[in-house]
Amino acid sequence: MIGDMVRPGAPERIAVQEAINRFTAEPVLAARDWPPFDMSAMDGYAIGEETLGEADQGMLWIGAPQYAGAPAQQLAPGEARPIATGAAVPANASAILVRERATIVRHHLQRPEALVAGANIRRQGEDARAGDKLLEPGRCISPALIGALCAYGVVSMQVCRRPRVAILALGDELKSVGNTLDTSIVDSNGPMISALLGNAGCDVTLLGSIRDEEFAIASAFEQLLRSQFEFIVTTGGASVGDRDLLRPAVERVGGDVQFHGVHMRPGKPVLFATHPDGATFFGLPGNPVAALVGARFFVMRAIRARLGLDAERPTRTFDEIPEAGPTRILKAMTREGSTDDCVEILPAQQSHMLRPLLSANAWVIRGGEEPSTLFPLFDTLNEH
Numbered sequence: 001m002i003g004d005m006v007r008p009g010a011p012e013r014i015a016v017q018e019a020i021n022r023f024t025a026e027p028v029l030a031a032r033d034w035p036p037f038d039m040s041a042m043d044g045y046a047i048g049e050e051t052l053g054e055a056d057q058g059m060l061w062i063g064a065p066q067y068a069g070a071p072a073q074q075l076a077p078g079e080a081r082p083i084a085t086g087a088a089v090p091a092n093a094s095a096i097l098v099r100e101r102a103t104i105v106r107h108h109l110q111r112p113e114a115l116v117a118g119a120n121i122r123r124q125g126e127d128a129r130a131g132d133k134l135l136e137p138g139r140c141i142s143p144a145l146i147g148a149l150c151a152y153g154v155v156s157m158q159v160c161r162r163p164r165v166a167i168l169a170l171g172d173e174l175k176s177v178g179n180t181l182d183t184s185i186v187d188s189n190g191p192m193i194s195a196l197l198g199n200a201g202c203d204v205t206l207l208g209s210i211r212d213e214e215f216a217i218a219s220a221f222e223q224l225l226r227s228q229f230e231f232i233v234t235t236g237g238a239s240v241g242d243r244d245l246l247r248p249a250v251e252r253v254g255g256d257v258q259f260h261g262v263h264m265r266p267g268k269p270v271l272f273a274t275h276p277d278g279a280t281f282f283g284l285p286g287n288p289v290a291a292l293v294g295a296r297f298f299v300m301r302a303i304r305a306r307l308g309l310d311a312e313r314p315t316r317t318f319d320e321i322p323e324a325g326p327t328r329i330l331k332a333m334t335r336e337g338s339t340d341d342c343v344e345i346l347p348a349q350q351s352h353m354l355r356p357l358l359s360a361n362a363w364v365i366r367g368g369e370e371p372s373t374l375f376p377l378f379d380t381l382n383e384h
């Protein structure tokens with residue numbers, strides 16, 4: 001449902017150097033050939049066709065060196081031209097003799113052993129041709145892709161705008177990190193969700209906490225809607241207590257609740273709402289692991305849709321017969337190889353227990369009449 005209700009965002013054009021971890025919104029084409037000209041692959045001597053045969057007693061005179069960045073003139077008859085790696089190869093040169101194989105006698109190159117035509121020459125366009133389609137939409141730009149695109153002459157590209165996300169923690173009891181007494185509750189969810197979504201490429205504004213008052217929460221929402229945040233993510237106040245005021249506040253500002261409550265643990269009270277102005281609300285439960293699960297699986301599903309990406313696929317599906325009852329999302333540790341025996345469900349799965357997160361690297365999703373599946377701890381989006 002989330003995937004159908006969140007649309008891909010508008011693209012923007014950015015410089016290739018700025019594109020790390022951004023997602024392409026349109027195909028990216030090579031702007032020129034690579035290599036852009038016939039180029040020497042070695043430091044050595046450019047030699048003409050007539051010198052390719054067996055070594056003989058003849059000698060070639062040594063011309064002026066050809067360095068990278070200089071245009072290449074034709075070889076003269078009987079010339080062997082010193083050439084640097086990356087330098088343009090003269091049009092009538094047939095091969096490059098590597099420097100270590102060259103025998104120089106009185107400023108002349110002794111005719112070399114037989115060389116194959118084209119030896120040590122990188123041909124223009126052998127890696128990419130101008131106009132080749134390099135990337136489809138929805139590709140994450142990695143450091144390697146930045147290097148390749150620069151070489152292929154790409155200067156800028158259309159990428160998805162970063163999703164703009166506001167994060168607000170609900171709860172009278174919450175204090176920000178560093179401003180706590182021993183008995184205070186630290187707003188740990190805000191920084192955690194901010195880190196998770198920031199890491200996934202979102203433009204995140206972390207707002208801190210707000211007291212449990214419907215009017216105050218609704219006014220904060222009004223302001224966020226006016227500021228055109230696309231995603232308003234809250235934690236806490238999502239359940240059924242007297243002071244759980246998320247839902248009435250969302251409805252007060254015109255939010256349309258699509259679902260509130262999911263048959264799963266942790267994360268049961270999660271809320272998803274849309275707003276006629278285009279914003280999306282996620283109300284995540286206050287219990288820290290429930291908040292993490294909600295951000296990891298529900299908010300990230302929306303972020304994927306917003307970036308034009310498909311739903312995430314599990315890294316593994318188990319043969320296991322599903323249990324009855326709610327879907328369980330279990331912190332797990334996988335070891336190299338990930339065979340059945342290598343997936344350990346960690347102890348202490350309650351949604352206030354953070355200790356298993358110190359070693360977990362995966363989630364096992366079990367129950368809900370589906371085969372059990374395995375997902376990495378975070379959806380970094382990078383492999384797609």
Ligand SMILES: Nc1nc2c(c(=O)[nH]1)N[C@H]1C(S)=C(S)[C@@H](COP(=O)(O)OP(=O)(O)OC[C@H]3O[C@@H](n4cnc5c(N)ncnc54)[C@H](O)[C@@H]3O)O[C@H]1N2
Pocket residue numbers: 169170171173174185186187188189190235236237238239240241244266267268269284285286287288290351
């Ligand atoms: N009668 C029922 N009670 C509860 C139900 C239920 O179905 N019926 N569901 C339980 C489940 S499951 C969850 S999860 C929690 C979620 O409740 P809320 O979303 O309303 O969260 P709060 O009550 O505000 O807080 C719960 C817990 O989490 C701590 N918290 C809250 N915000 C933060 C934060 N930003 N950082 C760290 N910790 C936070 C808060 O202090 C509470 O200890 O409801 C159950 N109850």
Ligand code: MOO
Pocket residue numbers: 264265266267268269285287290351352
């Ligand atoms: O589902 Mo609550 O999310 O158990 O902690």
